Amino acid sequence: MNHYIIVGAGGHGAVVAEIIEELQLKVECFVDKKTFNNGVCGYPVLLEELLLDVDSANFVIGIGDNKVRKQIVLSKSRKYGKAIHPAASISKRAQLGAGTVVMAGACINANVHLGEHCIVNTNATIDHDCRLGDYVHVAPAVALAGNVTVGEGTLIGIGAVVIPGITIGKWAIVGAGAAVINDVPDFSIVAGVPAKSIGTND
Numbered sequence: 318m319n320h321y322i323i324v325g326a327g328g329h330g331a332v333v334a335e336i337i338e339e340l341q342l343k344v345e346c347f348v349d350k351k352t353f354n355n356g357v358c359g360y361p362v363l364l365e366e367l368l369l370d371v372d373s374a375n376f377v378i379g380i381g382d383n384k385v386r387k388q389i390v391l392s393k394s395r396k397y398g399k400a401i402h403p404a405a406s407i408s409k410r411a412q413l414g415a416g417t418v419v420m421a422g423a424c425i426n427a428n429v430h431l432g433e434h435c436i437v438n439t440n441a442t443i444d445h446d447c448r449l450g451d452y453v454h455v456a457p458a459v460a461l462a463g464n465v466t467v468g469e470g471t472l473i474g475i476g477a478v479v480i481p482g483i484t485i486g487k488w489a490i491v492g493a494g495a496a497v498i499n500d501v502p503d504f505s506i507v508a509g510v511p512a513k514s515i516g517t518n519d
Contacts, residue, residue, distance in 0.1 A: 320345045320374040321398060324365075324389055326357045330379025333418055334358045336400045337377070345374050378416060378434060383452045383470045383488075386434050390416070397434070405437075414451065432469070450487060468503060477512075490518050 319342045323330050326347040334344050335358070347353075347362040356362055375398025378386045390397075397416035401407060404421040411425045414433035419425065422440040429443050432451035437443065439457040447461050450469035455461065460478045467473065468487030479485070479497040489501050492508030492515070501507050506516040 319343060321400070322374045322376050323347045323360075323379045324376055325349060325378060325380035326353055326362045327380070329381045331358050332420065333377055333379040333400050334360065336402045336418070336420070339403050340400075347379070376416075377418065379418075381436065381454060383454050383472060386416075387452050387470065390434060420457075426463075438475075444481075456493070474508075488518055 321337050321342060322345050323333050326349040330347055337344050344360050346360055347357050348365050349362050350365060352364060353362045376395045377398055377400050378389055380386055399413060399417050401419045402421040405419045405423040407425045408427045410427045411429040413431045414435065416434035417431055419437045420439040423437045424442045425437060426443065426445045428446045430448045432449055434452050435449055436454040438455060441455045441457060441459040443461045444463040446463050447465045449467045452470045453467050454472045456473055456475040458476045459473045462479060462481040464482045465479050466484045468485060470488040471485055473491045474493035474495065476493055477491045477495040483497055483500055485501040486503030486505065488504050490506045491497060491512065495508050495512040496510040497512045504518045505514055506518050507513060508515050
């Protein structure tokens with residue numbers, strides 16, 4: 318099961334392909350809703366409806382949008398693998414769910430628990446004892462301090478920082494560069510320093 322099929326042939330999918338290459342594993346192809354004449358990263362792109370059931374490969378979703386990743390997972394039963402860049406630092410005591418992607422330079426420390434189909438992007442840091450639900454996206458250069466809880470489907474925007482012990486609800490959005498010093502309710506959008514509510518993610 319060292320072959321991978323990447324769902325989504327955009328820029329994020331290309332990054333996932335390069336992670337798999339760095340791991341010395343094989344990218345079989347991409348699947349997408351549209352074809353690309355010259356493929357992506359040298360690999361063919363198949364239309365989703367043309368892809369036969371595949372039991373011999375792991376799938377990884379190469380799409381950054383949290384809601385779209387969940388829709389894909391719920392639409393069809395598949396075996397999902399992980400794509401963890403070898404230049405990421407992952408504690409041996411961290412738990413990473415199926416389908417999770419971790420980019421180069423990320424640091425995930427002891428007793429962290431990531432749900433399924435999470436993204437920990439370039440140079441993001443997740444400190445000890447954090448718990449992240451399924452479909453969370455931690456954007457580049459985010460810093461989560463210890464004992465932070467993040468609910469399903471939440472996006473932590475690029476460069477945001479979260480102090481220890483904070484709870485961020487499900488399907489929330491934390492704006493780029495925000496400093497989160499108070500808990501964030503479900504479906505809230507917060508931004509600024511310190512982060513304050515600016516709307517809801519309906």
